[in-house]
Amino acid sequence: MVLKNNKQSIYINMSLGTIGILLIALAAIGHLAKVNDYNGSLMISLGVILTIVYINYLEKKAGINKILIWVRSGVYMVLFFSLSYFLYF
Structure with missing residues (x-):
């Protein structure tokens, strides 16, 4: 139970x-x-780039699955490019 709550918290x-x-x-x-x-x-x-690199490093140290990190990065890039296009250009 504690391990499941820890994963959810992460x-x-x-x-x-x-x-x-x-x-x-x-x-x-x-x-x-x-x-x-x-x-x-x-x-x-x-x-911003250095902050993202550092957060990726911390997530790897926390034991988050590489696939989940790639999915999060992909979702981040799609959201960033689509929102920046619609908001500012």
């Missing part, structure tokens, strides 16, 4: 982390669409 935290990164990335894209600053664009993009 999946909930993984979902919340993905939603948080998605919101940060969408806000960054909105900022980049309004401001034409090359250095700021590079720093924001690099920061």
Whole structure:
């Protein structure tokens, strides 16, 4: 029972982390669409990418299945590209 609750907690935290990164990335894209600053664009993009890489590393250390990580990454990319297209372009 404890193991099942622990897995559910990990999946909930993984979902919340993905939603948080998605919101940060969408806000960054909105900022980049309004401001034409090359250095700021590079720093924001690099920061979001490094944060995503670190979250993937933490999920692997937490013992989450690789297939689930790939599914989450795919869902994140589809949501990010579709929402950024509809919201900002």
